[in-house]
Amino acid sequence: MSLPRIAIDAMGGDEGVRVMIEGAALARRRHDQFKFLLVGDEPRIKSALEAHPNLRASSEILHTEGVISGEDKPSQALRRAKGTSMGRAIEAVKAGDAGAAVSAGNTGALMAIAKLSLRTMPGIDRPALAALLPTLEDHDLVMLDLGANAECDARNLVQFAIMGAAYARVATGREQPRVRLLNIGTEETKGTEMLRDAAAMLKASAADLSMSFDGFTEADKLGRGDMDVVVTDGFSGNVALKAVEGTARFVADLLRRGFTSSLRSKIGFLISKPATELLKHHLDPNNHNGAVFLGLNGIVVKSHGGANAAGVANAVAVTARLLEENVTERISADLARMGGTSLRKTRVQEERA
Amino acid sequence: MSLPRIAIDAMGGDEGVRVMIEGAALARRRHDQFKFLLVGDEPRIKSALEAHPNLRASSEILHTEGVISGEDKPSQALRRAKGTSMGRAIEAVKAGDAGAAVSAGNTGALMAIAKLSLRTMPGIDRPALAALLPTLEDHDLVMLDLGANAECDARNLVQFAIMGAAYARVATGREQPRVRLLNIGTEETKGTEMLRDAAAMLKASAADLSMSFDGFTEADKLGRGDMDVVVTDGFSGNVALKAVEGTARFVADLLRRGFTSSLRSKIGFLISKPATELLKHHLDPNNHNGAVFLGLNGIVVKSHGGANAAGVANAVAVTARLLEENVTERISADLARMGGTSLRKTRVQEERA
Known part of the structure; x- marks a missing residue:
């Protein structure tokens, strides 16, 4: 079975497309079986890929015009998501075109879009x-x-x-x-x-x-x-x-x-x-970059806005390992093993108390 | 008007009586008009005072047998407080024998005893x-x-x-x-x-x-x-x-x-x-020692259990400054200026929401 792709929001982050692409290329060297979906402005992505032929060979580009800015409130981001690199990267996870999305954009917007689009896993109340x-x-x-x-x-x-x-x-x-x-x-x-x-x-x-x-x-x-x-x-x-x-x-x-x-x-x-x-x-x-949004139907990783290429590579590598180890499936299995009933029962006891 | 005394729980802290007394002596050099009530085992306090004649001259000793230990739960400490150095130091504040108490003992016990004995200031719900x-x-x-x-x-x-x-x-x-x-x-x-x-x-x-x-x-x-x-x-x-x-x-x-x-x-x-x-x-x-318990009818300062003499001196000096500046009275005045009514009104609005 081939591994799912990783969608990269190439437009997020303070450091621009070049750093996101360089980070993805560095991560690909460590996880060379992975394929990527690079989402954002196609000419700028193509230009950044010139220095990274190996990444180019294992990537597809998904062109988008819009970008979620650092100033967008979550509610605004939700309305604008469809045409943006962040929104399309998450949409790719939802559609099964990718197994995970990585973005260095606005955290509040990323959480809001991911939550609305991917929904929480069965058995999880909140990601x-x-x-x-x-x-x-x-x-x-x-x-x-x-x-x-x-x-x-x-x-x-x-x-x-x-x-x-x-x-x-x-x-x-x-x-x-x-x-x-x-x-x-x-x-x-x-x-x-x-x-x-x-x-x-x-x-x-x-x-x-x-x-x-x-x-x-x-x-x-x-x-x-x-x-x-x-x-x-x-x-x-x-x-x-x-x-x-x-x-x-x-x-x-x-x-x-x-x-x-x-x-x-x-x-x-x-x-x-x-x-x-x-x-x-x-x-x-940068050595600890990559905050993982867990509990959704798909993995979403936030790279720090100011991360350098090595930092982005760490975030992408974390994503790759979570996919390799089927973390989402393992969480489901643990939830099933614990049994939704026992959790639910305890909640009732709480409310009664 | 003479300044109120500072009651020192000489028995609290990991470092023993000597460090508490030496700390008080160091603080007295900076605030030489202050008088002290040293609460604890009289022979040990007297022995520690031999090296500090200036502090001895401005101190009274209040002998106690009991000590609140680090293991005492707040509820146990409350029951045992009466005969202990911590309990008597706080009792001295309540009785007006001292303006403030300093202890390096068990924090939970100190808070519980201080709260029960001194009560919260008018206008303050919680210290x-x-x-x-x-x-x-x-x-x-x-x-x-x-x-x-x-x-x-x-x-x-x-x-x-x-x-x-x-x-x-x-x-x-x-x-x-x-x-x-x-x-x-x-x-x-x-x-x-x-x-x-x-x-x-x-x-x-x-x-x-x-x-x-x-x-x-x-x-x-x-x-x-x-x-x-x-x-x-x-x-x-x-x-x-x-x-x-x-x-x-x-x-x-x-x-x-x-x-x-x-x-x-x-x-x-x-x-x-x-x-x-x-x-x-x-x-x-040690350079930032002295956590102040504010909002009670009297000042209670917690010195870190592991503080050295310089640390204790900082905690005692903080206490002296709070007394010199009449902090308790100033808090009362601020509360009055804000008006209990406006706070109360907002609470009602909250409950309605």
């Missing part, structure tokens, strides 16, 4: 945005939801855990991912009722779901490498992710100030470059 | 925990709530803004503090209804409250130094604070690994020490 965070160990951490749902209930969190575990199996190779819920303390009595309910459901079902549910964690433990998935509502997840990004940048700014404050510091910086390069490598968002 | 975060500019940022209230409503957030602004006037000297609400985007339509309601109330009342309400901010912008107060619910605030702390530690660990990975790196580290010292100074939690 979630997941990304990989660096840890001090040799594997990344899957974190979700990162902002698709500002408010959630316990049932949503359980579904996010299932989706996150499926992603972690692909990202870390661990068959029984270690899953935790983000909370403001680790004792069972901490946090909100939503979290305590979700913990009870996961505790009861973890064995059926081939995951190890290890209870609560706090936001200062995310980098330690002792878990594979951290689950939270979209508000807290977005806050945590941005706090991590902002602090990393803050520290980098401080270091830069320090290292340029005197000649001595400048010399020290040059000598210790291997040390600061390690830091740069770990903290460079 | 909040506030702390100072470092920024790239030459002033700190007041952030609240950091975990006292896992769930909040819009009215709570408005009250937190009033309390945070009062604190920021003391901490930054700015008479019209720049206040923002933490959200997952800066557009007016972003986030939860609670945040949009709180924003509307603050927009309407900012001029009366001598603050500049600047809308929403995101968690990656906290270190930029373009605001003085960031307001959020206790869940997100705790997540953001811990994500900042965890990332700072993560980066420090990475740097340590890098700098010790080779002889070249080690030499570079020694030469560039002034640069990394700047970082250490900025990120050392």
Whole structure:
């Protein structure tokens, strides 16, 4: 069976068509059996492809005129989607012309269009945005939801855990991912009722779901490498992710100030470059690019608007691995194994409480 | 009029009596008109005071036998409070024997005891925990709530803004503090209804409250130094604070690994020490020690359990400044100026919606 194609919205992102195409070409070298559907302005795509004959040979171009801008509100984007590169890339997934879409465009617009066009998977109430965070160990951490749902209930969190575990199996190779819920303390009595309910459901079902549910964690433990998935509502997840990004940048700014404050510091910086390069490598968002929108009938990946070609390549490679490992099908199977009934029953119990 | 005393729970904290006493002595040098009530085991306090004759001369000792431990649950702590150093320190504030209490003990216990004993100020529904975060500019940022209230409503957030602004006037000297609400985007339509309601109330009342309400901010912008107060619910605030702390530690660990990975790196580290010292100074939690529990009839300050003497001194100095500037009275005045009625009206509108 041939692998499904990856649709690339070539027009999204701050860096233009050339970076998207170069990123796709880099990713294709790692996953050379993949075919691509490049969606956007045909003359510009053709021109960018001149430097990448291998990608050209495994791609088809789908010409579109319209582009969703960074300023378009989700409601405007939905109305305009049909003629745009973003809208057509997602439409290709819906029509079965591609298995996944990658875009570096407006996140809110991408989520709105993807949700309306692809619809949520059977058994999933709401899709979630997941990304990989660096840890001090040799594997990344899957974190979700990162902002698709500002408010959630316990049932949503359980579904996010299932989706996150499926992603972690692909990202870390661990068959029984270690899953935790983000909370403001680790004792069972901490946090909100939503979290305590979700913990009870996961505790009861973890064995059926081939995951190890290890209870609560706090936001200062995310980098330690002792878990594979951290689950939270979209508000807290977005806050945590941005706090991590902002602090990393803050520290980098401080270091830069320090290292340029005197000649001595400048010399020290040059000598210790291997040390600061390690830091740069770990903290460079390009190395963790590609937020995955999980829970839809098809995979949609958001590349960071400011990502460089290596960053785009990471996002496309993530997409390729999710397709290779049939993540969507595996989530369906897990949902079936847990049984919609038990989740539903717990919801009723919640409402009664 | 003489300044109110500061009650010090000498028994809290991982580092013992000596560190609490040394911290108080350091703080007294900066605020030499202050008197202290040192609460705890008298022989140990007396022994620690031998090295600090100036502090001894301006202190009274209140002997207690019991100690609240780190393992005590809030409910247990409440039952045991009477005979403990923490309980008696707070009791001294209630009885007017002290204007404020400082403890490095169990946070949950401290909040529970303080709330029950001191009660919330008129006009405040719920107290909040506030702390100072470092920024790239030459002033700190007041952030609240950091975990006292896992769930909040819009009215709570408005009250937190009033309390945070009062604190920021003391901490930054700015008479019209720049206040923002933490959200997952800066557009007016972003986030939860609670945040949009709180924003509307603050927009309407900012001029009366001598603050500049600047809308929403995101968690990656906290270190930029373009605001003085960031307001959020206790869940997100705790997540953001811990994500900042965890990332700072993560980066420090990475740097340590890098700098010790080779002889070249080690030499570079020694030469560039002034640069990394700047970082250490900025990120050392001792330099930002002292989380203030605001909104009670009296001031209660939590010093970090692991703080050193300089850290304790910072927490005590924060307490002294809050007393010198009559922060509790200023919060009352702001609440009166805003008018309980307008807040109440908005709540009714909310419930109707």
